[in-house]
Amino acid sequence: MMNLCKSLCPQTSRMLDIPPGRLKMDMLSPRSRQKEKVVIVMGPTGTGKSRLSIELATQFPAEIINSDKMQVYKGLDIVTNKVAEEEKSGVPHHLLGIANPNVDFTATNYCHTASLAVESISTRGLLPIIVGGSNSYIEALMDDEDFRLRLNYDCCFLWVDVSMPVLHKFVSRRVEQMVSMGMIDEARNIFDPYADYSTGIRRSIGVPEFDKYFRAEAFLDEENRARLLHEAICDVKKNTCKLACRQWEKINRLRKIKGWDIHRLDATEVFQKSGKEAEHAWEMLVARPSTAIVGQLLCGVPADKVPAIASVAKTMGYLRQCLVA
Incomplete structure (x- = not known):
């Protein structure tokens, strides 16, 4: 296992010599770090964004920041479809159920609190994963007047897409x-x-x-x-179907009009299957490609080597404890 680490990410070989609490995410990278990294998981409602973000956060040392403008409020957990505690796999979630439900939590409010969360997570050597369907929040965070987040972080956008007729069903x-x-x-x-x-x-x-x-x-x-x-x-x-259409159109606009470099993951086949076939389709079409993309972002290694690195990070059970200590 450690030989694999050495061959893929040389600095990983020093992991066992690092005292708890000192391990940093950039030690998974063979290059000197220029910018911290941020992953943004986008997609219409119901496409599996939360699932993907949690899976990535269990593969890599990460914490999740909510960007759904209704899930940011306290209450209505079923109506707003908040991720259940037992589904979080122990991954910390930020900006989920934190706002006064009777007062608007504006894009400005979001940008301020999300920026603080990104900084806090990065400072502790972890990867911030921003996830949610409110693209207006994400756009405001990425394209504020100073472009502060883009200047300070390398941002990687993942788009979980599903054919609208299939998603509507x-x-x-x-x-x-x-x-x-x-x-x-x-x-x-x-x-x-x-x-x-x-x-x-x-x-x-x-x-x-x-x-x-x-x-x-x-x-x-x-x-x-x-x-x-x-x-x-x-x-x-x-109204939920109409929302999904608006969200899809907004992501497409960000990609085509504003030129955002967004990695599209077509999950349509996942929703056309069931049982083990659906799980296999998710693994092949969404989970593995996403792991490869994030692994390249963090480690700068060929995509076909990334699953092995992710497996190493996941297998070494003490990794998360060291990172969050």
């Missing part, structure tokens, strides 16, 4: 799963007939759509309640 099924998990009761708990649906967490898809139903349900018979509820759920599905 998936997100519709996901809405049904969210309903079975308690989405309606969660939305009912914050229902306020005088609420402003243009502010804070109440802008989330899955909140305003149920307003008519919550106002009328106490006065309707069972048949009409069921009809109104069905209409509300259909509205959630339609």
Whole structure:
């Protein structure tokens, strides 16, 4: 194992001689570090961005920064589809459920807190992975008036893409799963007939759509309640699909109009399969290529050698403890 480290990244051979708390991410690189690195995982809602970011953070020493403008608020974990604690694989997540749900968390607020998180993670020798569907947050962070993040960091963009017709079917099924998990009761708990649906967490898809139903349900018979509820759920599905289209268009604009160097990963086949076949497609089309891209970013080695480096980092169980100590 250590011979592999030596052949791929010479400095890795000194790992065992480094006291805990002193190990730095740049020791995985054979080159002198010029800039710290940041990985940004983008894609429409439902494409598997959170899954990919967690997988990368278990392959490389990293922490995750949320860039979803609804998940940044406290509450409505089902409605906003926050990643569950048991799904985080022990990876620290920043800017997730931290903001007052009744006050707008603006792009300016995001840029300030996300920049601090990036700096904190990098200072501890870890890789910041920014992930979320709110491309306006990401654009504001990357293209502020001073381009501070781009000046100080090498930024690597990963785009998990799925054909829209295929994705629309998936997100519709996901809405049904969210309903079975308690989405309606969660939305009912914050229902306020005088609420402003243009502010804070109440802008989330899955909140305003149920307003008519919550106002009328106490006065309707069972048949009409069921009809109104069905209409509300259909509205959630339609609005989620519209959101996915807008997100796709925004990423495409950033890539084609603004010239962002974004690595596109076509995950359509993953969503057309099930079971082991879907898992294999994810591994081949998304996980391995992403690992190779990030490995090249960090280590500067040929792409076909990167999986071995990632395996080394993952296998050496003490690595994360050293990094976060």
